[in-house]
Amino acid sequence: MIMIPVLGCARRVTAGKADAAPCSNSGATVVNTSPQPAILSPIRGVKPHELHESFYEVHNGHRHEAIDIMEPAGTPVRAVVSGTIRKLFWSKAGGIMIYEFDAHYVYCYYYAHLERYAGDLHEGMRVDQGEVVGYVGSTGNASLAAPHLHFAINRLGPQKRWWCGAPIDPYPVLERSVSAPTSTSPASSTKRIYLILEMLHAAA
16 A cells, blocks of 8 residues: 555555456457447546547557546546546556546546545545546656646446456547537526516517
8 A cells, every 4th residue: 555645634545456356358449339438528628629649559668548638737637427436546657546437337437647636535435527536747657747637448347347448549539528519507598588588578
């Protein structure tokens, strides 16, 4: 175990994968799942042109199988779906990491190189989509000069292991998410209708 300072205290996270059994579907890749997961962007305000495809690039001797979102250190990282914090983890490569399962235990969402976790985040905790779970950093093998969020998606196998799944290219999933038009809430629409009616009544 390793103690990581978080917001003035120390948080205990697992270091290494001593408890991880062999992964039977290691190396499997889901390029086009049907349907693909519908998620929120982990970084608020990201534009489509700021996303870059790097799933098949070779980083540090292996396929990246993720996307790097460049943001200043300390930028809030949001849960992309409502789900459960399955594992808080630390490694030499990924630094401070979060593994989040969706509500149906179909997908695992992986956030790495974090500066720190948010608040009282802990394993087994339920989080809502959009809730801040951590902050962008440069922990692990990330460059201090280039803080970023390393974000990955894995489709879980039947045993639902947080360290074991079929990687899905997150680029098209995120691109679709950040390109989607912002929906107008029913409350906002109702207020707009009342405002129009008041203007029409005043003009009568």
